[in-house]
Amino acid sequence: MASTVTSSRPGYGQLLRTRGAWTFLLPGFAARQPFAMLTLSLVLLVQHTTGSYGAAGAVAAVTGVSMAVFAPYSGRLADRYGQRAVLIPGVLAHTLAGLSLTALALTHAPLWALFVAAVPTGASVPQIGPMVRARWGVKLQDSPLITTAAAFESVTDELTFVFGPLLATALCTAVHPAAGLLTEASLTLLGGLLFAAQKSTQPTVAAAEGHARVEHTSALRVPGVRVLIVTFLGIGSVFGGMQVSLAAFSASIGEPGLNGVLYGVFAAGNMLSGLVCGAIAWKVAPQRRLLVGYGALALTASGLWAAHSVLVLAGLGLLVGMCIAPTLITGYTLVENLVPAGARTEAFTWLTGAVALGQAAAVTIAGQLEDRFWGGAGFLVPMGGTLLALVTLVALRSRLATRPRGRTVARGVGHRVPVAVD
Numbered sequence: 001m002a003s004t005v006t007s008s009r010p011g012y013g014q015l016l017r018t019r020g021a022w023t024f025l026l027p028g029f030a031a032r033q034p035f036a037m038l039t040l041s042l043v044l045l046v047q048h049t050t051g052s053y054g055a056a057g058a059v060a061a062v063t064g065v066s067m068a069v070f071a072p073y074s075g076r077l078a079d080r081y082g083q084r085a086v087l088i089p090g091v092l093a094h095t096l097a098g099l100s101l102t103a104l105a106l107t108h109a110p111l112w113a114l115f116v117a118a119v120p121t122g123a124s125v126p127q128i129g130p131m132v133r134a135r136w137g138v139k140l141q142d143s144p145l146i147t148t149a150a151a152f153e154s155v156t157d158e159l160t161f162v163f164g165p166l167l168a169t170a171l172c173t174a175v176h177p178a179a180g181l182l183t184e185a186s187l188t189l190l191g192g193l194l195f196a197a198q199k200s201t202q203p204t205v206a207a208a209e210g211h212a213r214v215e216h217t218s219a220l221r222v223p224g225v226r227v228l229i230v231t232f233l234g235i236g237s238v239f240g241g242m243q244v245s246l247a248a249f250s251a252s253i254g255e256p257g258l259n260g261v262l263y264g265v266f267a268a269g270n271m272l273s274g275l276v277c278g279a280i281a282w283k284v285a286p287q288r289r290l291l292v293g294y295g296a297l298a299l300t301a302s303g304l305w306a307a308h309s310v311l312v313l314a315g316l317g318l319l320v321g322m323c324i325a326p327t328l329i330t331g332y333t334l335v336e337n338l339v340p341a342g343a344r345t346e347a348f349t350w351l352t353g354a355v356a357l358g359q360a361a362a363v364t365i366a367g368q369l370e371d372r373f374w375g376g377a378g379f380l381v382p383m384g385g386t387l388l389a390l391v392t393l394v395a396l397r398s399r400l401a402t403r404p405r406g407r408t409v410a411r412g413v414g415h416r417v418p419v420a421v422d
Contacts, residue, residue: 057367236358
């Protein structure tokens with residue numbers, strides 16, 4: 001693929017010296033941890049109390065579905081009433097729900113009770129990533145540092161998936177099975193409240209409402225968005241399948257603490273490839289990049305089930321991770337080309353929700369496979385999810401065609417940078 005690397009983009013050091021940036025970056029990083037820690041912490045806790053990966057995966061799936069369903073509404077409420085008005089009750093609700101779920105699991109409550117408590121736990125996960133990106137827009141506006149901020153946010157998203165699983169595994173295995181979920185709830189509360197307290201960097205409600213009135217077209221009416229939703233469901237199946245299956249594999253060899261390391265290798269590949277992808281000015285059409293990247297993802301994910309050693313599994317996990325970030329970034333790039341400006345935030349939220357929904361389904365199915373069949377059977381879920389999504393993508397690729405016009409390219413997940421059409 002022909003490409004050129006951008007060399008004139010302002011550096012990260014200059015970005016991080018932006019006045020007031022650290023006031024929302026640090027609490028925002030802490031409050032981002034739920035998405036990286038919640039599923040794995042739940043799987044490890046519920047599996048410990050029930051002895052079943054199937055039950056653990058099902059409870060985690062309920063939180064994922066709830067998150068996917070309620071995330072778009074959370075974003076709309078933040079646009080309408082302001083981030084602070086949504087965050088404060090949201091983080092309080094999430095903390096209480098997480099503590100309730102932990103108590104129920106430790107007291108061996110029936111599975112239906114865990115399902116009930118999992119609904120508000122997932123539904124109240126704060127959507128910090130989009131809120132941080134909105135604040136960068138307020139701070140930088142038309143500054144050339146906007147491009148650097150976009151790449152920085154993409155890497156930060158992936159960094160949470162390096163530290164989050166490592167922290168969750170270490171706490172659950174070395175401290176107490178409930179320590180991961182308790183820490184996740186504490187970080188959400190502390191980080192969320194500190195983030196909400198930074199009023200000076202919050203986008204104004206009036207500006208958000210004015211933008212919302214520009215266009216009212218629903219993102220779901222765009223055929224290409226529906227194709228991308230299926231594509232992102234497949235990516236979610238990789239995240240969910242890896243979380244359950246790596247935990248089961250590590251336990252089966254008597255090294256439960258290795259789970260966080262293996263998942264960290266997978267997430268590190270994701271982060272590093274995202275950093276590289278964000279630095280390239282691609283000349284190949286995004287539709288073609290998506291097809292090639294997704295094909296590579298399906299190919300590498302299809303080999304996971306056959307890995308029977310730590311080194312082979314780590315190597316394959318690294319390759320799978322390296323295929324995910326470019327696919328995600330390309331998918332968000334296509335949203336910029338397919339969706340009218342007034343519906344893009346909704347479109348981004350639907351894609352994020354699709355990842356969460358795919359992850360929820362994957363942890364349920366992978367947990368059942370690990371319980372009922374051989375160790376490593378859960379790795380069939382990433383293979384099946386990506387292959388099905390790839391077939392859909394190839395069959396409906398024409399719906400991703402875009403109009404030849406001036407457009408924007410995502411330098412990071414959910415970001416736009418104006419570029420000229422070749």
